[in-house]
Amino acid sequence: MQYNINRQLSGNTKGRITMSDNTNEDQQTGTRRRGSVLEEAILQAAWDELNELGYARLSMEGVAARAQTNKNAVYRRWPNKVKLITAALIQFAPKPSLTVPDTGNLRLDLITLLGGIMMPLQLIGAETIRGIMADAGQEKLAALPSHIGPRSEQKLPALIKSILENAEKRGEVTNVQAIRPRALSVPVDLIRYEFLTTHEPISDQAIEEIVDEIFLPIVMK
Amino acid sequence: MQYNINRQLSGNTKGRITMSDNTNEDQQTGTRRRGSVLEEAILQAAWDELNELGYARLSMEGVAARAQTNKNAVYRRWPNKVKLITAALIQFAPKPSLTVPDTGNLRLDLITLLGGIMMPLQLIGAETIRGIMADAGQEKLAALPSHIGPRSEQKLPALIKSILENAEKRGEVTNVQAIRPRALSVPVDLIRYEFLTTHEPISDQAIEEIVDEIFLPIVMK
DNA sequence: TCTATAGGGTACGGTACGTACCGTACTTTC
């Protein structure tokens, strides 16, 4: 907050109806950023603002100011806050590995995968995800990092299936082929629901419970 | 939107620095609403605005205007949009029955319960719930109708347990006592996650899948 | 009848939105 002080987007000191005595701008050096350089700077500013202020208090104006540009440059690229922030997340947010752990133990594989999915999400923070979900409305926010999104999103269930197939080779489970798609998405769905609705970080215990008390009983049948 | 037209909270037609020639207000009849009458009117207005505009586009000003009062009267009672809207929901939103169905069949009981929980939620709409979740921040939004909220919230798992106990009496399941709390909340958590992350209404099929493919396998072990 | 309370009208300062305009640095093209 104390940050907001030197932040006015324009001095506007005085009536100044006189249109533009627009000389010697762009600092002494004529370094006017363009294209991807400017784009990067804006995304970086968005990312910084997000981390300092949180999603709710972040504004387009604030991002423009921090990037030392103006709203035009921002709006030209992203029409609203959701789009801007998802772009920033894609660029800067930690991503889950999305590789299949293979510890030789089904339970451990699952716990490892879930932990690996949730850690980046925790760093982004539930407040941001909630904000995005609320602002996104109908727009599918398609481009979001794959560890966010509705149940039907396919990648994560596929990983779980891989883990199960590995376990099947070792004889830990049987008939993996018969497991329904919905069951495959259960662990991720549950941990995400907890993430969204809880106001504390996801505990290891939560992950273990989901694996031990919910998912394993389903697939070990 | 076209609705916004006759909506200005105050004419403000002209400089009018002259403070208040405040006569003959309150319509001819000196009917000034107070206390619970006014409170009701505001909540009603909030509810109407919510249904017409949706959560995101609803504003405190709009509610005050629709209630034919001013912001003061609103802010005196509810300090922000979340509080106001949750109050309106408690007052006007359809509520789930929260009684235990007893059809004589476990599967049907579960499907009935889940359907009964989700129908009111659907009517409120996911957009509203998402908005509330985003705006609520830390505040526990404790007072929300019990069918909204995090996993740990106790009522619904208790209902599920009752259903299971009935089934146990009939011999459909055994050892209900041993079922972990987390398992009891799974059906509701899953359907709510689907509700929050999907942009279509919850299908009967979704409910049936959750019951048949997820929950029953866990408890029938 | 008097008094305290709260409703109602209005205004204000502030933030943010989204858009528009304009001059100009920089890029591209020939």
Add this chain to the structure above:
DNA sequence: GAAAGTACGGTACGTACCGTACCCTATAGA
């Protein structure tokens, strides 16, 4: 290397809400 085209940067504008403050007055209650 000059001309033309882009899009960046500065600025301003109108609108919408927020949340608060102030004052007048209807109303309830003593």
